[in-house]
Amino acid sequence: MSAILEPPPRLDELLARSVALHNHLCPRQILGARMGLLAGQALGMAVPRTDKKLMVLAETDGCFADGLSVATGCWLGRRTLRLVDHGKVAATFVEVRTGQAVRIAPHTDLRARVRAGRAEGVKRWDAYMDAYQTWEDQDLFTVMPIRLTLDLAAVISVNGKRAICDACGEEIINEREVRQEESVLCRDCAGQGYWQMK
Secondary structure (H helix, E strand, C coil): CCCCCCCCCCHHHHHHHHHHHHCCCCHHHHHHHHHHHHHHHHHCCCCCCCCCCEEEEECCCCHHHHHHHHHHCCCHHHCCEEECCCCCCCEEEEECCCCCEEEEEECCCHHHHHHHHCCCCCCHHHHHHHHHHHCCHHHHEEEEEECCCCCHHHHHCCCCCEEECCCCCCEEECCCCEEECCEEECCHHHHHCCCCCC
């Protein structure tokens, strides 16, 4: 017997959750929520998730990522949302057990089509807000089945793994240590840091 998917939450319910995080609603939150719902359909998974069977690789942060989170149930705190910062309002959704993945992005001409179709006197912002909530998925997004080029198991890692950096003594979790010859180093001490001491 195949599992019956429950209907996803309504878009307005998801947007209300996103508004609660931001105290406002913006077009990117809507796009994120719509993409999350569409990903559930494309992968045959109920969303939002309360387990760790779905991973989202968001290509930008901000309001967009929160729209993704409320729709998918994937969050940084659950380690099911990752930022791969390419500065794009796009995301890849991965069914963790099988590796099946889809990348969803707005059509490249979406903003231009919304602006061109707005009624006289309607502000661009209001036109985006309306179109992103009411247009059909196929008018908003491209959905591409993809193959990941990163090691998903390494991204997920093994819970409870810990190491100590031989240089600075700080603890490293989630198998993020770097091994150089006989040394175990954190990424900062291995020269992969994003900060320097003043």
